[in-house]
Amino acid sequence: MKIAVIGYSGNVNETPVKQLEEICEELGHKIAIKKHILINGGTDGIMELVSRSARNAGGEVIGIVAGLESGNKHLSFEFKTGMDSSMRSVLMMYNVDAIISVGGKAGTGLELFSAYLMGIPIVLLRGTGGWTDRIAGVLIEGKYLDERKLVEIKNSWNVDDAIELAENSKRR
Amino acid sequence: MKIAVIGYSGNVNETPVKQLEEICEELGHKIAIKKHILINGGTDGIMELVSRSARNAGGEVIGIVAGLESGNKHLSFEFKTGMDSSMRSVLMMYNVDAIISVGGKAGTGLELFSAYLMGIPIVLLRGTGGWTDRIAGVLIEGKYLDERKLVEIKNSWNVDDAIELAENSKRR
C-alpha cells in the first residue's frame, strides 16, 4: 500500500515536532517493515522524521515536494511538482491509498479535506495535537467531514492501531 | 476588489441551498453594486445564486470552473481549469482579494484552509451552517487556523457587515 503520513512541518529539533520524534520513529519503522510505500511532502518536520526511520528500516519513501527545490535526504525518490504547497498536497492525494495524520498546522488541515474529498481513508493518530486532534472534535457523527459521508475518518491512539486501521481501510 | 463567495454546491431548489437564497441574492446584488468583481467556482448551489443576482445587478462574475465543462449561465467570464475541484479551488485563491463563506460542505472547508494558507482574508457569514459555522468553533483565539496567525478570519452576521469586513481586510 501507499501510505501517506501528514503532519507538522518545521524544525525537527523544536516544539512541536521534537515531542513527536518517538512516535514518528515508530511509525516510519513499522510502515517500512510491513513493506508499505511511504508517501509524504518530502521536506522537514514530521515528514523528515518518518522518512528517516522508514529509510533506516529499508523502506521506500517517495517525497512529493512543492516547488523545484530538493526535499530532505531520506527520500528514495523525490518528485518535484513545481507547485505551491497546497496544490502539491492535492496532487499527492492522487497517489495515496490511505493517510495517517500526526499533529499538523493549516497545511495538514487542507490535506485532511483534500483526502476526504477524494475518498481516501484517513486515520487520525490522536493525542498528537494540531489539526489531527482538532478536527476530531468537529466531525459529523464523529466520522465525516460532511453529510455526504464520502469516506470514514478513524481515530487511533497508538502507532500499531493507526497502521492496522490504514491497512484495513478501503479507498472509495 | 475581487471577492470570492464560497459555500454549498448542489441544487438551488433543495436544502440547504434553497434556505440561503435570500442571503445569496442580497450578497450578489451588493457585491455588484459596489463594483467588486465576484469570483467563484462557476457551477451550482451558492455559486449559482450569488452569480445570478450579481449579474442581474450589472456586476462582473468570473467563474473558475473545474474540468472542461461549462459553468452556469450567469458568468461574465468563465475560466476552465481542466483540474479537479480541489486543485481548482487552490488556483482560484491566486486570484482573490478576500473571501466570504456561506455554509458549505468539505469543498468549502478545503477552500477556507487554502485561502488562509495564502494569507487571503476570510469573512464567515455566520448562521449559514456547514463549515462556515463549524470552523468558527475551532479557531485558535477565535481567529486563526493555526499558531502562525497567517491571516485573520472574521465573523459577520449579516450581508452588509460581511462585505464591509471583506472591503476593510488586508491581504497578507
Added chain:
Amino acid sequence: MKIAVIGYSGNVNETPVKQLEEICEELGHKIAIKKHILINGGTDGIMELVSRSARNAGGEVIGIVAGLESGNKHLSFEFKTGMDSSMRSVLMMYNVDAIISVGGKAGTGLELFSAYLMGIPIVLLRGTGGWTDRIAGVLIEGKYLDERKLVEIKNSWNVDDAIELAENSKRR
C-alpha cells in the same frame, strides 16, 4: 469567440517585436471591433502590443499569466496561474476557440503543439518570422503536426485573412 494571439515575448521597443508593431496594432484593433475576446499570456512582446490596441478599441482582453506577478496594464481581466510559462500555456488552451500565431520563440512553438493536441484551430500569420514561419515548413501535407490530423493549421498573409480564417475555423 475567444481568440488567442501568441508570439514573441520581449521588449516592445526592440527587435523582433518592434518590427511587428503595426501588424499587432491592426490585429488587436480588428479582433476588438469584431467583438471577439482576446486571450493571451498577459505580459510583454506581441501580447502587450495586441492587448493595448484591443483595449484602445474597447475590446475585452484576458491575460492568463504565469506565476503570481501582475501582467501588463492593458488587460481587462488578469488570471494568475501560479504556474511556469509552459504549464500556463497548456492551461490557456482550455479557454480558447482559435489561435493566431505571430513570430515567436520556443514558447510559441510549445503553444502551437499544445493547441494542436487539443484540437484548437491555428492560423499562422506568415511572414512574421520565428516559429510561425518555421513550423510552416515542416507540416505534414502542409497542414498537420502529425499523421492523426487532429486539427488543421492554416496560413494567412495579412491580418484580415488571419481573423477570417480564425472565425471560420472549427474546434475539434
Added chain:
Amino acid sequence: MKIAVIGYSGNVNETPVKQLEEICEELGHKIAIKKHILINGGTDGIMELVSRSARNAGGEVIGIVAGLESGNKHLSFEFKTGMDSSMRSVLMMYNVDAIISVGGKAGTGLELFSAYLMGIPIVLLRGTGGWTDRIAGVLIEGKYLDERKLVEIKNSWNVDDAIELAENSKRR
C-alpha cells in the same frame, strides 16, 4: 541520472512503434545497466517497450502518467498526475536530467519544446522518424529551438551514442 525517453505512443505491435522495438529494447536495457533511472509517461508505445526492457534488466522505471488511470505494468513506481497529457509532460520535465527522443507525434514535439524551455539537454536518436527527425531539420544553427540558445539539442545515430551524449550533457 534521471533520463527520460520520449517518443511515439500507440500499440506496440503496430507501425510505427513495432519497427522501433529493437532500438527500444537496447535503449531500456542500457539505461538500466548503467544505473540510470528511466522516466517516462508510463503508458504504451515507445514508453512501454523501453520500460519493459529496463525492468527486465533490473532498472528503476518511473511512469508519470496523465489522468488517474494506471500506467503499463513495467513501472517500478507510477505517479498519477490527474492532468491531461500535455500538462503532465511539462510536469515530467521538472524531474528529468536529460532526454532521449525516439520518433514521436505531436506530443513528442511538445515535449521537445518543453524540455528546451527548461534547459534540459535533449538527444535526438536520429533515424527513428517522427518529430525526432523532423525537428532536426529546422533547428537554429542545427542545435537550438530559438535564438536564446537555452540548451543544446544533439544528434545521435545509435543507442550507445545517445546514452553517452545524455550522460555528458549538462542541465542548464
